[in-house]
Amino acid sequence: MYRLIFYFALKETIDLSKFPVDRIRNFCIIAHIDHGKSTLADRLLEITGTVSKTEKNKQVLDKLQVERERGITVKAQTASLLYNHQGQQYLLNLIDTPGHVDFSYEVSRSISACQGVLLIVDANQGIQAQTMANFYLAFEAQLSIIPVINKIDLKNADPETVESQIEKAFDIPRAECIRISAKLGTNVENVLQAVVDRIPPPPVSTDGPFKALVFDSSFDHYRGVVANIAVFGGRVRRGDKIVSAHLGKAYEVNELGLLRPEEHPTQKLFAGQVGYIIAGMKDVKEAQIGDTLYLQEQPVEALPGFKRAKAMVFAGIYPMDQSEYPGLRSAIERLTLNDSSVTVQRDSSMALGAGWRLGFLGLLHMEVFNQRLEQEYNASVIVTAPTVPYKAILSSAKLIKTRRAVQKNMVYIDDQRVMIKYLFPLNEIIVDFYDLLKSLSSGYASFDYEIAGYQAADLIKLDILLNGRPVEELTTIVHTDRAYSTGKAVCERLKDSIPRQLFEIAIQAVIGSKVIARETIKAYRKNVLAKCYGGDITRKMKLLKRQAEGKKKMRRIGNVEVPKDAFINVLKRKDK
Numbered sequence: 117m118y119r120l121i122f123y124f125a126l127k128e129t130i131d132l133s134k135f136p137v138d139r140i141r142n143f144c145i146i147a148h149i150d151h152g153k154s155t156l157a158d159r160l161l162e163i164t165g166t167v168s169k170t171e172k173n174k175q176v177l178d179k180l181q182v183e184r185e186r187g188i189t190v191k192a193q194t195a196s197l198l199y200n201h202q203g204q205q206y207l208l209n210l211i212d213t214p215g216h217v218d219f220s221y222e223v224s225r226s227i228s229a230c231q232g233v234l235l236i237v238d239a240n241q242g243i244q245a246q247t248m249a250n251f252y253l254a255f256e257a258q259l260s261i262i263p264v265i266n267k268i269d270l271k272n273a274d275p276e277t278v279e280s281q282i283e284k285a286f287d288i289p290r291a292e293c294i295r296i297s298a299k300l301g302t303n304v305e306n307v308l309q310a311v312v313d314r315i316p317p318p319p320v321s322t323d324g325p326f327k328a329l330v331f332d333s334s335f336d337h338y339r340g341v342v343a344n345i346a347v348f349g350g351r352v353r354r355g356d357k358i359v360s361a362h363l364g365k366a367y368e369v370n371e372l373g374l375l376r377p378e379e380h381p382t383q384k385l386f387a388g389q390v391g392y393i394i395a396g397m398k399d400v401k402e403a404q405i406g407d408t409l410y411l412q413e414q415p416v417e418a419l420p421g422f423k424r425a426k427a428m429v430f431a432g433i434y435p436m437d438q439s440e441y442p443g444l445r446s447a448i449e450r451l452t453l454n455d456s457s458v459t460v461q462r463d464s465s466m467a468l469g470a471g472w473r474l475g476f477l478g479l480l481h482m483e484v485f486n487q488r489l490e491q492e493y494n495a496s497v498i499v500t501a502p503t504v505p506y507k508a509i510l511s512s513a514k515l516i517k518t519r520r521a522v523q524k525n526m527v528y529i530d531d532q533r534v535m536i537k538y539l540f541p542l543n544e545i546i547v548d549f550y551d552l553l554k555s556l557s558s559g560y561a562s563f564d565y566e567i568a569g570y571q572a573a574d575l576i577k578l579d580i581l582l583n584g585r586p587v588e589e590l591t592t593i594v595h596t597d598r599a600y601s602t603g604k605a606v607c608e609r610l611k612d613s614i615p616r617q618l619f620e621i622a623i624q625a626v627i628g629s630k631v632i633a634r635e636t637i638k639a640y641r642k643n644v645l646a647k648c649y650g651g652d653i654t655r656k657m658k659l660l661k662r663q664a665e666g667k668k669k670m671r672r673i674g675n676v677e678v679p680k681d682a683f684i685n686v687l688k689r690k691d692k
């Protein structure tokens with residue numbers, strides 16, 4: 117009992133910040149979604165004694181509730197591990213990266229804080245779209261790449277084939293692949309040894325001026341912004357005055373330390389270290405991912421690669437009931453405090469009242485944000501169909517007609533797998549492309565995208581009217597060739613989504629003043645008390661209450677009640 121207490125006390129007194137640079141390794145884990153990144157991270161934490169075995173299977177690094185539920189990593193988490201190798205103690209800084217394409221900028225910044233990566237490939241699924249995209253990010257950053265073939269315990273695991281794919285696609289000798297089962301812990305120790313042997317220590321100088329890269333940041337209600345940093349040069353101490361390069365603002369360091377993965381405060385952070393810093397910043401926009409921090413008295417040039425997060429998918433968000441507006445406003449404010457990549461603009465609509473127009477990195481990012489609003493803040497919201505940004509040239513007579521998708525190239529990864537690159541209008545892939553691709557290929561195809569810039573196209577505005585009133589939230593920009601079919605499909609789907617009401621409802625799709633499609637919903641009266649014979653008042657009250665609650669899920673547009681899901685569902689193309 118006493119020995120145990122002594123051991124913990126000793127462990128905490130080791131000053132990790134004084135670690136010699138040649139015994140530090142900074143690495144991250146990259147993989148296609150679900151290939152086992154978080155499971156491997158947990159095993160590494162466990163083997164190195166960073167977390168206890170009792171927390172096994174809890175996915176320590178996937179903290180957010182949405183992450184647990186969806187099994188995806190949204191926010192990167194970091195942990196410093198102590199590892200004994202051939203009688204020497206090493207400090208291994210593991211930076212967990214988000215796996216989804218929406219967060220590829222975060223992945224690229226995490227990568228730039230590292231000298232090596234573990235590239236995980238599922239032994240059953242083999243190389244997938246994000247394996248390729250992530251490999252190129254690591255390759256271009258000239259990192260040491262350790263291929264790890266995971267899930268070898270699966271009945272259908274085929275590590276031989278996956279090794280051949282890795283050799284062919286990435287030109288990495290198959291002998292360098294490590295076969296593991298992150299779930300069972302098989303060979304995971306070999307991964308740690310490879311991290312020490314194959315990844316170089318950070319090429320930094322402790323003598324130069326302090327320079328650090330912000331690769332993640334979050335907001336704490338009591339302490340303000342907590343920025344995760346990788347120190348590229350010099351050292352920083354509590355009380356130092358630091359400056360963030362892109363805003364040029366100065367701050368005093370209140371607290372700093374290492375992440376194990378919980379915060380472990382230290383007096384200083386040295387070049388080569390990865391840790392956190394708290395310096396009185398009030399908004400995550402003051403510590404943007406990719407920004408550089410330096411000492412006020414020793415200015416340095418900013419590290420390359422900084423990009424302001426750019427929203428590519430926009431949607432309107434409105435409270436179900438206007439009385440919920442103040443609550444929703446504070447929920448959005450709190451959530452965006454932690455996510456500087458969401459853009460917020462106040463908006464209002466005739467039909468839905470006051471609300472916001474929010475911009476997201478991608479569709480998953482938007483869905484996660486909405487789910488968090490509902491789960492963490494109990495907010496009941498209407499989300500309009502997502503749109504993408506366009507650049508419009510007004511009154512231009514010469515527009516070039518483009519095809520909707522253009523094939524760019526095709527590469528065979530092996531005799532069963534092919535990677536095809538297309539140039540797509542973003543609008544074509546945001547609503548339901550991924551679902552469609554998965555269902556058409558019975559789950560075999562995977563997909564990844566990057567933004568290729570703006571291109572001229574023959575586009576037109578399609579309005580939807582309900583009993584003659586335009587419903588702004590259903591207005592879309594469509595390709596001229598698709599205007600008629602989209603208008604017709606939206607009208608048909610709205611007819612299915614809107615319940616019959618006491619009067620007839622006309623649904624029209626309109627271009628300019630021209631009606632291109634129309635559906636009619638016949639009048640109907642639903643009497644919820646119809647089946648309620650006799651005078652049981654409590655039962656009647658219950659039924660009326662349920663009807664009132666049902667109505668709450670509806671939105672009134674003019675005199676027409678529209679279910680909240682209709683705003684997004686009608687744009688999903690089931691007909692392709």
Ligand SMILES: Nc1nc2c(ncn2[C@@H]2O[C@H](COP(=O)(O)OP(=O)(O)OP(=O)(O)O)[C@@H](O)[C@H]2O)c(=O)[nH]1
Pocket residue numbers: 147148149150151152153154155156187188189214215216266267268269270296297298299300
């Ligand atoms: N059989 C088997 N299953 C595994 C193994 N490693 C992970 N899994 C399972 O694969 C699924 C995905 O694992 P995660 O670790 O969440 O995958 P991830 O790559 O972190 O996913 P994202 O964070 O969404 O990118 C989970 O159900 C794991 O239990 C393994 O070695 N064997």
